[in-house]
Amino acid sequence: MSPTHGAHFDSDDSLGPTLARLRRAKNLTGRELGKLVGMSQPKISRLENGVGLPDPADIERVARALDAPDELVRHLVARAEHAQNMMTDWRAFTVSLPGRQQDMGEIEARLTELRVFQPTVVPGLLQTSEYARAVLTSYQHVITPLDAAAHAVVAEAVAARMARQEILTYPERRFHFLIMEAVLESRVCAPEYMPAQIQRLREVAKQENVTVGLLPTDSDVRILPMSGFVLVDDDVVIIDLLNTSISTGGKRDTAAYRQAFDALTEAAITDIDPLLDRHMDRYLRAMRHGR
Numbered sequence: 001m002s003p004t005h006g007a008h009f010d011s012d013d014s015l016g017p018t019l020a021r022l023r024r025a026k027n028l029t030g031r032e033l034g035k036l037v038g039m040s041q042p043k044i045s046r047l048e049n050g051v052g053l054p055d056p057a058d059i060e061r062v063a064r065a066l067d068a069p070d071e072l073v074r075h076l077v078a079r080a081e082h083a084q085n086m087m088t089d090w091r092a093f094t095v096s097l098p099g100r101q102q103d104m105g106e107i108e109a110r111l112t113e114l115r116v117f118q119p120t121v122v123p124g125l126l127q128t129s130e131y132a133r134a135v136l137t138s139y140q141h142v143i144t145p146l147d148a149a150a151h152a153v154v155a156e157a158v159a160a161r162m163a164r165q166e167i168l169t170y171p172e173r174r175f176h177f178l179i180m181e182a183v184l185e186s187r188v189c190a191p192e193y194m195p196a197q198i199q200r201l202r203e204v205a206k207q208e209n210v211t212v213g214l215l216p217t218d219s220d221v222r223i224l225p226m227s228g229f230v231l232v233d234d235d236v237v238i239i240d241l242l243n244t245s246i247s248t249g250g251k252r253d254t255a256a257y258r259q260a261f262d263a264l265t266e267a268a269i270t271d272i273d274p275l276l277d278r279h280m281d282r283y284l285r286a287m288r289h290g291r
Contacts, residue, residue: 015059015079016050022066023048037065053088053236053249056080085250091243097136097143097153100245101160107232108167113174115231115261119224121188122197123177125165126204126212131197132158134189142243168210175210178264181217184279194283198276205272213268214275223263231257 023033023044030048031041039058047054047062059080063073090100104124108114116123121135136157137146144150167173184198205212215221230238237257238247248254269275 014050015054015076015083016048018072018076019059019062019066020048022063022068026066028066033062033065037061053084053247054080056084085248085253087239087246087248087253090245090247097140097157098160101157101164105160105164107236107238108164111173111232113176113233115176115178115258116228117178117225117261117264118183118228119180120183120186120228122179122183122201123228124161125168125175126177126201127161128193128197128200129158129162130193131189132161134193136161138188139243168204168207171209173209176213176261176265177211178213178215178261178268180215181219181275184214184276191283191286195280195287198280198283202273202276205270211270212272213265213270214272215264215268216275219267219269221264221267223260225257225260229257231261234258 023030026033028036029041030044033039034041034044039062043058044062045051047058056077060073060077063076068076090103108125116125121127122131124132124135127135133154136154137151140146140150140154140157168175179201184194189197201212204210228240231254232238234254236247236249237254238245
């Protein structure tokens with residue numbers, strides 16, 4: 001392929017438009033470029049439109065396939081690495097609850113190992129449908145008033161969250177969950193739904209590819225993040241906020257959250273049945289007494 005000619009490039013230009021101009025200078029469509037570098041046309045479009053965090057390796061492969069000069073390739077890769085170190089607000093890509101479930105499902109479909117810490121609610125992959133409905137209704141209330149349309153959105157998001165849980169059945173994937181004991185005490189949903197939720201935790205914890213650790217209320221925790229987070233293959237960390245999530249692929253950020261997760265793991269217990277039994281008995285007693 002001949003060198004790229006006829007395209008003007010400025011060092012201040014953003015990454016996506018530069019790739020698009022390189023492609024147009026080679027008279028290639030997005031589909032043709034995707035075939036050349038082994039990527040889908042939608043992925044090429046996402047790179048050119050700045051959707052999501054660009055993988056520096058993908059940027060280099062595309063730029064070299066387009067015969068970009070070495071200096072420009074290095075510049076574009078540096079831009080991609082800089083983007084990895086920035087926190088990305090998910091509201092730039094999707095606002096709806098079903099959309100966020102779809103985004104997480106796409107991430108989970110590609111992962112090898114997942115680490116999840118939750119100080120306030122049961123992690124989504126471990127939730128029962130009724131517990132998920134309560135959690136997602138709370139989130140939806142922050143976004144819009146809870147009218148009939150909003151309840152329909154919540155129902156769609158619950159269904160999507162339940163579908164995501166199929167990933168737990170794949171034996172080649174590894175999952176590590178850390179949950180604060182206070183999660184079992186919180187009245188996130190009606191008490192009559194908690195026994196089923198506790199049983200769900202018990203059953204999933206028995207899977208060979210899943211580890212569930214509980215942090216007792218009196219545990220000695222050296223590092224306590226202020227929000228829940230998800231660490232995907234030690235490559236990307238996703239941090240929960242009230243009305244959105246933020247993510248980063250920066251090496252320092254992911255290393256810091258991995259360090260936090262490992263510290264929490266040291267304080268957690270994995271023989272969770274006694275603790276689950278105690279909370280199960282508490283909910284069953286409350287149900288018998290109508291509380």
